[in-house]
Amino acid sequence: MRTATDTSPRSAAIPGLIGIGVALLLYAIFRWWGFLVLFPWIGSAISVGILIDRRLARNRKGIGRRIALLLNVPALLLFVPIANNENLQLEGIVLLLSIGFFGKGVIHYAVAKVFGPLVWGQGFCSWGCWTAAILEWLPLPEAGRTPKRLKSLRYLALALSIGLPLALILAAGFDVRQQYFRKQEMLWMFAGNGVYYLLAVPLAFWFKDRRAFCKIICPVALIMKVPTAFRRLRMRPTAVDCVQCGVCTLVCPMEVQVMDAIAAGRDVGDTECIHCGACRNRCPVGAIC
Numbered sequence: 001m002r003t004a005t006d007t008s009p010r011s012a013a014i015p016g017l018i019g020i021g022v023a024l025l026l027y028a029i030f031r032w033w034g035f036l037v038l039f040p041w042i043g044s045a046i047s048v049g050i051l052i053d054r055r056l057a058r059n060r061k062g063i064g065r066r067i068a069l070l071l072n073v074p075a076l077l078l079f080v081p082i083a084n085n086e087n088l089q090l091e092g093i094v095l096l097l098s099i100g101f102f103g104k105g106v107i108h109y110a111v112a113k114v115f116g117p118l119v120w121g122q123g124f125c126s127w128g129c130w131t132a133a134i135l136e137w138l139p140l141p142e143a144g145r146t147p148k149r150l151k152s153l154r155y156l157a158l159a160l161s162i163g164l165p166l167a168l169i170l171a172a173g174f175d176v177r178q179q180y181f182r183k184q185e186m187l188w189m190f191a192g193n194g195v196y197y198l199l200a201v202p203l204a205f206w207f208k209d210r211r212a213f214c215k216i217i218c219p220v221a222l223i224m225k226v227p228t229a230f231r232r233l234r235m236r237p238t239a240v241d242c243v244q245c246g247v248c249t250l251v252c253p254m255e256v257q258v259m260d261a262i263a264a265g266r267d268v269g270d271t272e273c274i275h276c277g278a279c280r281n282r283c284p285v286g287a288i289c
């Protein structure tokens, strides 16, 4: 068990410093200047979000994180596609890998969706995702509920996200290299993300759940689940006893049974956790860190 969470400004700066460290490392290896912009930008936005949330009352915490999400949209949805003409979505990554091109988009994917989750699980979903950046500001309850039986649709979406690009290449002779020369990958990124928004926003209102799209369609979540199972950072019980009020489970946007774990003195190991911190922020006795 742990004691209270560190709330010093210095600890809030850690994401920004990690961003600078990752940028320098990747620049040293791959020599692309864009890394020096991208990762410090993302890390600093997260630090700003943490600092804002620390100043807010318990029932308003989370606004800082949502501001960080918005701050990261230009970095990931505009800067990388425009600066490097790449499609950062899963379908774009499949196309890149199919021609053996280990581009910047693939590196982003490896950092954000594979190696990053070994440290902070699906934290990308709470602090970096450009789709969630819009969903999280919809005028809907903070934590909705989506029928569990629909969640297996994500596997179909994953199969389509991998299968369709491969079919395009194998059956339709899609020329990925020419796409890059003509800067069309960037356009695929914007078009693909437009489709995501067109699905995600109505789904959110239909189920009254901002995260409905994440739970039943987004294929990326499935990829992140694997490293998330081994993540270093988890929501954990503190030395304070849980009074079993149920608030943490109620406010969890991903429907994780938080109270069951904390009351039993266990870490929250569910791979649906996106590390948003809502359970910790709302716990009335400080039983979660």
Ligand code: SF4
Residues within 6 Å of the ligand: 124, 125, 126, 129, 130, 131, 132, 213, 214, 215, 218, 219, 220, 221
């Ligand atoms: S599940 Fe998908 S859409 Fe939802 S926040 Fe994560 S990456 Fe974004």
Ligand code: SF4
Residues within 6 Å of the ligand: 235, 248, 251, 252, 253, 254, 255, 256, 258, 268, 272, 273, 274, 275, 276, 277, 278, 279, 280
């Ligand atoms: S368990 Fe806590 S940190 Fe994880 S998604 Fe639920 S509310 Fe957020």
Ligand code: SF4
Residues within 6 Å of the ligand: 241, 242, 243, 244, 245, 246, 247, 248, 249, 258, 259, 262, 263, 282, 283, 284, 285, 286, 287, 288
């Ligand atoms: S909010 Fe805190 S006290 Fe209430 S059930 Fe969750 S961990 Fe226990």
